[in-house]
Amino acid sequence: MAAEMVAMQTSSALVRTDAPLRVLDGFGGSMRAACRTLSPRTSEELSQMLARANDAGLSIALRGSGRSYGDAALGSDGLVIDARGLNQILSWDPVSGVAEVEAGVQLADLWKRALPDGYWPAVVPGTMFPTMGGMAAMNVHGKNQFKAGVFGEHVLWFDLITANGSTVRASRERNPELFHAALGGAGLLGAFARIALKLKPVESGRMKVGSIPVSSFAEQFALFDELREGADYLVSWIDCFASGATLGRGQIHVAHHLHANDDPRAVESLRLEEQTLPAHILGFPKSQLWRVMQLFTNDFAWRSVCLAKYLAARLAGRKHTYLQSHAAFAFLLDYVPDWRRAYDPRGFLQHQLFVPDPAARTVFPEVLRLLQKHGTPSYLGVLKRHKADPFLLSHGFDGWSLAMDFPIGRDGGARLRAAAREVTQLALGAGGKFYLAKDQLLEPAQIERAYGAKLDEFFALKAKVDPRGTLQSDQARRLFPERLRALTSARAK
Ligand SMILES: Cc1cc2nc3c(=O)[nH]c(=O)nc-3n(C[C@H](O)[C@H](O)[C@H](O)COP(=O)(O)OP(=O)(O)OC[C@H]3O[C@@H](n4cnc5c(N)ncnc54)[C@H](O)[C@@H]3O)c2cc1C
Structure with a gap:
């Protein structure tokens, strides 16, 4: 670190860059770094910290809840600003459904505030713990991306604190270039301080959910095509162990x-107590379930778990429908606290491939075949449909994504990385893109090929708002080494 022991005086606290090192990780648990963390409580403190670091030639990585899987919120070279202290919902209008929040507000706090008034966030990821700043920086998508687009499409404006500490307001009308680049910009253009977003009205706290067993990839794609028009949410689990004629089977x-008149308990179901996730699953207390899952995290046992899940889906049949609360449907992955620990001690790797339609229909089956050939099957496969959006580093387009979770094997993931590299090349060959929140293994040439000239535009803007390259995460240094070097050489001058 260039200027260790530099002391930074903020309005309310003395923040030293020699704060003790703390090991932070990405959600996958396989990427960690010893980091020095600053924890501002107000946007003024955040602004002063950025300005001081910028003046001192230190790099800054921004962090929310650390729910991105890899190194996007790690900063081993410099300082990490943990924005969770900026946790105020500044205003909530139950008539218009507009919320103005600080960037460290957790999604859980927002939906709990809005649902009793009949609103739900228009886009949510599979967990309720990310912060608004983290969701904006990654421009997250949900199980309704094909319909509602990404998070940024529901943002009205935001205040971004740039590297020199100044605050810029951006919206579709005001600083539109910055608006469309910072949303999805992985925290490399500035720190979100405040965000105004519009939530969507809901008449019931429950949804009608149908689960449909699917016997092959061909059936997956055909059913998505059939259901997409009328569906509000659509997502599929894929048993990545199935092969041959059953390749791509799932649910x-x-x-x-x-509507209110479709649900006799519409009003009651908006109450928060109707949204709690179950305390027990299959009779086990949830808090300990990850230990049971750990016993199954080997190829043989997990193959059986997937087969059992698929057979249970078949048994329930195609007409299986039920009512489910928004929280239970949206945040399935939060059912089991600490589930990621089932992959301890080496952690796991998530890789999400985005491939345009119709190429995905041949590429995704090929991806699963290739992974099986390498002996590195994914333990979880999730298929989603996507649409294009107007953001600069968007991962969305008219196409599909396949997200996969892989345990890191005893070889430290060497075999997996080789297989994932081939899979990545396959996606790239079909015009594929990737999602920085899920990235743990892309190489510079791959991201450059995926985003091409968009990166030139993005870094030209970064040169304006962060000319010394102060904002950079470990991920940015891994993916954009040359582009960042060009900027940081300006620091030395
Ligand atoms: C179980 C699980 C399920 C998930 N499901 C989905 C899903 O369905 N769809 C989806 O899109 N994503 C999904 N994700 C990914 C997750 O939504 C994103 O990684 C999100 O960015 C996490 O937010 P965070 O607050 O934890 O941010 P962090 O992981 O801490 O940081 C993410 C990025 O945001 C930047 N950042 C953080 N705060 C700020 C700020 N104030 N200003 C500027 N930049 C900032 C960081 O520098 C980093 O680049 C899932 C993650 C998990 C763990």
Whole structure:
């Protein structure tokens, strides 16, 4: 670190860059770094910290809840600003559904505030713990991306604190270039301080969910095509161990919002107590379930778990529908606290491939075949449909994504990385893109090929708002070494 022991005086606290090193990780648990962390409580403190670091030639990585899987929120070279202290919902209008929040507000706090008034966030990821700043920086998508687009499409404006500490307001009308680049810009253009977003009205706290067993990839794609028009949410689990004629088998979940007159308990179901996730699953207390899962995290046992899940879906049949609360449907992955620990001690790797339609229909089956050939099957496969959006580093387009979770093997992931590299090349060959929140293994040439001239535009803007290259995460240094070097050489001058 260039200027260790530099002391930074903020309005309310003395923040030293020799704060003790703390090991932070990405959600996958396989990427960690010893970091020095600053924890501002107000946007003024955040602004002063950025300005001081910028003046001192230190790099800054921004961090929310650390729910991105890899190194996007790690900063081993410099300082990490943990924005969770900026946790105020500044205003909530139950008539218009507009919320103005600080960047460290957790999604859980926002939906709990809005649902009793009949609103739900228009886009949510599979967990309720990310912060608004983290969601904006990654421009997250949900199980309704094909319909609602990405998070940024529901943002009205934001205040971004740039590297020199100044605050810039951006919206579709005001600083539109910055608006469309910072949303999805992985925290490399500035720190979100405040965000105004519009939530969507809901008449019931429950949705009608259908689960449909699917016997092959061909059936997956055909059913998505059939259901997409009328569905509010659509997502499929894929058994990545199945092969041959059953390659791509799994279970589709399709959900529809309920109108008040379709649900006799519409009003009661908006109450928070109706949204709690179950305390026990299959009779086990949830808090310990990851230990049971750990016993199954080997190829043989997990193959059996997937087979059992698929057979259970078949048994329930195609007409299986039920009512489910928004929280239970949206945040399935939060059912089991600490589930990621089932992959301890080496952690796991998530890789999400985005491939345009129709190429995905041949590429995704090929991806699963290739992974099986390498002996590195994914333990979880999730298929989603996507649409294009107007953001500069968007991962969305008219196409599909396949997200996969892989345990890191005893070889430290060497075999997996080789297989994932081939899979990545396959996606790239079909015009594929990737999602920085899920990235743990891309190489500079791969990201450059995926985003091409968009990166020139993005870094030209970064040169304006962060000319010394102060904002950079470990991920940015891994993916954009040359582009960052060009900027940071300006620091030395
Ligand atoms: C179980 C699980 C399920 C998930 N499901 C989905 C899903 O369905 N769809 C989806 O899109 N994503 C999904 N994700 C990914 C997750 O939504 C994103 O990684 C999100 O960015 C996490 O937010 P965070 O607050 O934890 O941010 P962090 O992981 O801490 O940081 C993410 C990025 O945001 C930047 N950042 C953080 N705060 C700020 C700020 N104030 N200003 C500027 N930049 C900032 C960081 O520098 C980093 O680049 C899932 C993650 C998990 C763990």
